[in-house]
Amino acid sequence: MRHIISILMENESGALSRVAGLFSARGYNIESLTVAPTQDPSLSRMTLVTRGSEEIIEQITKQLNKLIDVVKLIDLAESFHIERELMMVKIKTTAEMRDEIRSMADIFRGKIIDVTPATYIVEMTGPSEKLDAFVAAIDPDSIIEVVRSGPTGISRGEKGLHL
Amino acid sequence: MELSGAQILVQSLIDEGVEYIFGYPGGAVLHLYDALFQQDELKHILVRHEQGATHAADGYARATGKPGVVLVTSGPGATNAVTGIATAYMDSIPMVIISGQVSLPVIGSDAFQEVDMIGITRPCVKHNYLVKDVTKLAETIKKAFYVATTGRPGPVVIDVPKDITAPNIKVPYKYPKKVSIRSYNPVVTGHKGQIKKAVDLLLSAHKPIIYSGGGVVLGEASKELTELTHALGYPITSTLMGLGAYPGTDKQFIGMLGMHGTYEANMAMHESDVIIAIGARFDDRVTGKLDLFCPYAKIIHIDIDPASISKTVRVDIPIVGDVKPVLEQMLEMIKESSKKPNKKALELWWHQIGQWQAVNCLEFDRESPLIKPQHVIEQLYEVTKGDAYVTSDVGQHQMWAAQYYPFDKPRHWINSGGLGTMGFGLPAAIGVKLAFPHADVACVTGEASIQMCIQELSTALQYKTPIKIINLNNRYMGMVRQWQEFSYESRYSHSYMDTIPEFVKLAEAYGHVGMRIDKPEEVRPALEAAFAMKDRTVFLDIMTDRTENVYPMIEAGKGHHDMKLRVALGTTTDRELA
Ligand SMILES: Cc1cc2nc3c(=O)[nH]c(=O)nc-3n(C[C@H](O)[C@H](O)[C@H](O)COP(=O)(O)OP(=O)(O)OC[C@H]3O[C@@H](n4cnc5c(N)ncnc54)[C@H](O)[C@@H]3O)c2cc1C
Ligand SMILES: Cc1ncc(C[n+]2csc(CCOP(=O)(O)OP(=O)(O)O)c2C)c(N)n1
Ligand SMILES: [Mg+2]
Numbered sequence: 251m252r253h254i255i256s257i258l259m260e261n262e263s264g265a266l267s268r269v270a271g272l273f274s275a276r277g278y279n280i281e282s283l284t285v286a287p288t289q290d291p292s293l294s295r296m297t298l299v300t301r302g303s304e305e306i307i308e309q310i311t312k313q314l315n316k317l318i319d320v321v322k323l324i325d326l327a328e329s330f331h332i333e334r335e336l337m338m339v340k341i342k343t344t345a346e347m348r349d350e351i352r353s354m355a356d357i358f359r360g361k362i363i364d365v366t367p368a369t370y371i372v373e374m375t376g377p378s379e380k381l382d383a384f385v386a387a388i389d390p391d392s393i394i395e396v397v398r399s400g401p402t403g404i405s406r407g408e409k410g411l412h413l
Numbered sequence: 414m415e416l417s418g419a420q421i422l423v424q425s426l427i428d429e430g431v432e433y434i435f436g437y438p439g440g441a442v443l444h445l446y447d448a449l450f451q452q453d454e455l456k457h458i459l460v461r462h463e464q465g466a467t468h469a470a471d472g473y474a475r476a477t478g479k480p481g482v483v484l485v486t487s488g489p490g491a492t493n494a495v496t497g498i499a500t501a502y503m504d505s506i507p508m509v510i511i512s513g514q515v516s517l518p519v520i521g522s523d524a525f526q527e528v529d530m531i532g533i534t535r536p537c538v539k540h541n542y543l544v545k546d547v548t549k550l551a552e553t554i555k556k557a558f559y560v561a562t563t564g565r566p567g568p569v570v571i572d573v574p575k576d577i578t579a580p581n582i583k584v585p586y587k588y589p590k591k592v593s594i595r596s597y598n599p600v601v602t603g604h605k606g607q608i609k610k611a612v613d614l615l616l617s618a619h620k621p622i623i624y625s626g627g628g629v630v631l632g633e634a635s636k637e638l639t640e641l642t643h644a645l646g647y648p649i650t651s652t653l654m655g656l657g658a659y660p661g662t663d664k665q666f667i668g669m670l671g672m673h674g675t676y677e678a679n680m681a682m683h684e685s686d687v688i689i690a691i692g693a694r695f696d697d698r699v700t701g702k703l704d705l706f707c708p709y710a711k712i713i714h715i716d717i718d719p720a721s722i723s724k725t726v727r728v729d730i731p732i733v734g735d736v737k738p739v740l741e742q743m744l745e746m747i748k749e750s751s752k753k754p755n756k757k758a759l760e761l762w763w764h765q766i767g768q769w770q771a772v773n774c775l776e777f778d779r780e781s782p783l784i785k786p787q788h789v790i791e792q793l794y795e796v797t798k799g800d801a802y803v804t805s806d807v808g809q810h811q812m813w814a815a816q817y818y819p820f821d822k823p824r825h826w827i828n829s830g831g832l833g834t835m836g837f838g839l840p841a842a843i844g845v846k847l848a849f850p851h852a853d854v855a856c857v858t859g860e861a862s863i864q865m866c867i868q869e870l871s872t873a874l875q876y877k878t879p880i881k882i883i884n885l886n887n888r889y890m891g892m893v894r895q896w897q898e899f900s901y902e903s904r905y906s907h908s909y910m911d912t913i914p915e916f917v918k919l920a921e922a923y924g925h926v927g928m929r930i931d932k933p934e935e936v937r938p939a940l941e942a943a944f945a946m947k948d949r950t951v952f953l954d955i956m957t958d959r960t961e962n963v964y965p966m967i968e969a970g971k972g973h974h975d976m977k978l979r980v981a982l983g984t985t986t987d988r989e990l991a
Contacts, residue, residue, distance in 0.1 A: 260596055264531060264543070275536045305723070312720035318540040318560060321596040413595065 252281075253307050254326040254333060254403045257296040258411050260319040261287055268317050269296065278302065278310050282400030293321065293413075297402040324411055326403045333403040337381045338363075339372045340394040347392065358384045369394065377401075416586040418547040419448035419578035422511065425554040427454045428588035431482050433473060433847055434458070435466035439486025440526060441513025444578035458847065458876055461868035463490050465840040467497020468866065471506050472841025475827045476802055477848045478633065480507040480561050487513040487575075488526030492533065496834060498568050499537040503831025504654060505631055507566035509557050510538075516576035517545060530572045539567030547577050548584050555589045564599025565718040566631055599717065603734030603742060611689070611713040611730045612746045618687035619758035620709075620765075621647045624670065627654030627830070628692015628716060628736050630823045635659065637740035638691065644747055645754055648766055650678035652693050653815055656826045661819030662799070667766060668775075671699040672967050673812045676774035677766055679965075679973035682707055684765070689713040692736045695726045696831070705972030715739050774965045774978055775816055783958035784933050786810060786885045790817035793855060793883060796940040801853035802827060802845045806838035806862030809891035812963045814857040836865030839882065843869060846878035853881070853944060860886040860913055860954075870923035873950045881943050882952045884916060887959040895962045899977075900969075920952035930955045 259265050266285055273280050281299040288295050300310060307325065314320055326333070341351055351370055355362055360374035374384060378401050385396060405411070416424060422445060426434065435458045438446045449457050460466040463485045470481025481501075485494045491512040501508045515524040531541050540560050542553050550573075557569040576582075615621060623645075629638050635658045642649045642665055649659055650670040659666055668675030670682055682688065688710045693699070700706045706726055714721075714728040715736055722731045732739055777787045790813050793801070803818055804827040805811040811828055820826045827845060829837040842856040863884055873880060893908040917927030926949050930939045936955065943951040964979040 267532070268535060271535050305727075309720065309724060316718070316720055318594065318597050 251303075251307075252299065252301050252327070254331070254401060255298045255300065255311065255314065255323055256326055256403060256411055257298065257314060257323040258288070258293055258321045258413075259296060259317075260321065261292050261294040262319055265294070265319045266296070268319060269298070269314065272313055272317065273300075276309075276313065278306065284400045284402050290413075295411075297400070299401055321413065322411055324405065326405060330406040331403050332406060333377050333401050334375050335378045335381055335401040336373070336375045336399040337384075338397045339374070339385065339388070341370045341372065341388060342368060342392045342394055343370050351388070354384070354387055360384065414586050415583040417444070417448070417578065417580045417583050418550055418573070419444040419580060421547070421550050421584075421586050422554065422573065422578065423448045423452060423455060424586060425551050425588050426482060427452075429554065429558055431455060433470075434482045434484050435460055435470045435473075435844070436484030437463050437466055437486065437490055439488075439490045439513065441487035441515060441575045442484060442490075442578075444575065444580055445484065445511075445513070445573075447580070448578075457484075458843075458872065460840065460872050462866065463493035464497050464836060465866050465869040465872065467494050467508070467510065468500065468834075468837050468840035469844035469847075469869070469872075470508055471497060471501045471837075472804060472827055472844030473848050474501070474506050474508055474844075475841070476824050476845040478824065480509055480558060481844065483508065483510040485510070485512050486526070487515055487530070488528050491528055491530045495533060495537070496836075498534055498570065500829050500832045500834040500837060501568040502537045502539070504627065504829065505566050506568065507561040508568040509554075509561050510568060510570045512570060512572050514543070514572045514574040517574045518576070520574065530570060534570045537568075538570050539565075541570035541572065543572045544574065544577050547582060550577065551586060551588050552592065555592045556594060559592050559594070560597065564597075565721075600733050601735045601738060603715065603732040603739040605742070607730060607732045608739065608742050609746060611732060612743060612750060613752070614687055614711060614713060614730060615645065615689060616747070616750060616752040616754060618647075619755060620681075620684055620686045620762050621645070621689070622681050622685040622687075623647055623649040623689050623691065624652075624682065624693055625649060625655045625658055625691045626652040626693025629655055629658035632692060632717070632736035633823075634692070634737040634740055635823045637737055637744065641740055641744055641747070644744060646759060647754070648681055648763070650674070650682065652696070652699055652830075653828070654830045655693065656815060657820030657823045660821040662821055666819075667770070669815060670973075671696075672701070673816065673963050673965065676772050676965050676976055676978065677769035679967065679976055680769045681766055683973040685710045687711050687713070689715070690728070691715050691740070692717075694721045695724065697725070700726060701967045701972050702970050705975075707973070772978070777979070781933070781958060784930065784936060784955060786813045786887070786957045786961055787817050788933060789883065789885060789936055789955055789957065790814055790857070792937050792940055793857070794818045796937070796944055797853045797855065801825070801855050802842075802849065804828065804838045804841040804845060804854070804856045806856075806858040806865075807833045807835045807892070808859045808862055809887070809895065809961070809963050810857050810859045810862075810885040813885070835862040839863060839866050840869045840872070842880040842882075843873050843876070843878045846880050847876065850878075855881045855883055857883045857885065859891060860884060860888065860916070861890045861910065863916075864914070867919070870920065870925060870950070870952075874924040877948070879946070879948050879950050882920075882950070884952065884954045885957050886913075886916070886954055887957045887961065888913065889959055891959075891961070892963070898962070899966075916952055916954040920950075925950040925952055927952045927954065
């Protein structure tokens, strides 16, 4: 099953490689990984998407918790949560296609954030499947580049991941 | 007080209570060596190879329970230390390794003797630190010792760039009394409800077994384990790493379990209905084939590391906590419980175990004209009255030492179990002897293993650490040969060396005493003579039966109930090697 693990960790150089190294050394799979500092600059927040059986996910969370730099973590898949990913797509546009791309972006609640005579850049956020659906709806030949942030997530309700 | 980084490092180690530091100099640590030179509280042991430094510090740590400390230079010094760091990591041994590094401004430029020590050691340390600011040096050292010695112990590397130790940059020094790390809070006491459940299950067992491991040694819980075992009256087995935590000569002890464990221990595991694993990690050498592991048992597992629990074998009652307080809590509850161990069931169970014991799985040919390695270990046991510290290398000799020398006390059996590092035994023995100068220290080794760190014989002379090296010389990498005999139709591919040094001369060249023993009847007197030479290191080169195998054995893919036993008590005359 797919799990989104959200990790609060010390904002130390090398912390990211400890997590990445753990996954490769133990043969766990990483689908995506995002990391950025939090409002407390001594901490960073990492979101990691992985897949595995219950046993493997249990080992992954235990092994992550064992890393000295990891302060706390939660498996978002265990509770109600909101998941978002940011995507930017650069699309080749001919005069005839422009309207179609614009309305497609509208339907998916995307925004056109850059225009040149021959291209559009569409920005979109949402759950990963929505982004997949948008990409699938565009003629593959017209896509110049797709850039995705990887999903990040937050749990719903009053609880939060903090010190 | 204002000190340079080098002085801070030395003073911090002194303030931490470090007695010995095992090291080897080089460019990146010259400032440090200069600071060492100008003091005499901290004793530096100059080894002959950095691997030796790590194993010696490791041996010291295993024997004392205190962290072992190592100092190496950058680049090749650092990489030479890696095997020893990984060895300590696999067996959860507390160590602090200080490695020199090139100066901060040139890190990343492929500078002379630069290697990414943080990156190289990341998978085999509990944690590592690169020091980037001399004002944080003392605190980093404190943290390193704290992390290395608490929770599940392990090695911690501190990588110190040369400019951090520069003599002309002085900063205020104060060694912190305590540190706390917000992201690191090892658990101590166990969950009461879980312990209660465990006690209930234990007391309702019909065929119980206690499976204890290295965690009992690491957690200093021998007394509690012994009390618990006596209070319950249950049979107890131990892993290779746990030997000595419970007295090996006690009648409730049924021997080691696992690949080369006793028949009775493995059969009892297989047939048991309740297992309590205490500070043991269900290693593959112990479990055999997982699908066949203990099919009838409910399992309780006490471990300080949550990641050890249900890693390979799913358990029914996990208890995360330090073994000592958890066992104390458990004992208390057992005493207070109205339930008592089931006497009748237990009687039947011990009767069954008695039948397995009657197989006498460790018996060997005592009439052989050749020296049987088992005989040597038995004699070693008698000559040292079971009181010696025994280190070992890796191979058949290691298994025989574990099988035929019953340890009654913890921290006396010192070997590399998890990584299985040949070359460990000799330097480890030096570390042990430094810690306990008046104790008998023996290194049981093989002619292949001993050559991997033989240079440390020179260290043993310089620091006057008289140890006894028991070289079970079978002219084979016996353990490899045994597998080739069983699994590769006796194709002995490169498990034999055409040239082996004359160890007697070699020992003498290093300034020690060498003895060669060829006949069974010479073994006892030679051992007695060797141990009588209190102030000499003695190398006993003992020519053993080269065909001997380690039995019993669970072969790959088999379960505990499916052991290969010694078929007949044959000697070489009727069992030629192909
Ligand atoms: C040639 C060879 C053959 C071998 N054959 C065998 C064999 O037949 N049988 C055998 O048993 N081994 C054998 N081994 C050793 C084997 O590879 C493992 O090293 C060993 O089985 C592990 O022992 P352990 O389970 O006690 O764990 P250890 O490696 O000692 O780990 C200790 C466990 O205790 C926990 N712990 C640490 N401190 C505490 C504390 N304070 N409180 C609670 N828990 C704590 C740790 O988290 C860990 O899970 C062999 C090795 C070699 C090289
Ligand atoms: C550094 C290292 N290299 C290789 C091995 C694999 N290995 C395990 S036992 C062994 C043979 C050991 O031979 P010896 O020291 O003579 O001991 P014996 O088995 O003959 O008692 C080897 C090569 C190892 N454990 N460690
Ligand atoms: Mg040999």
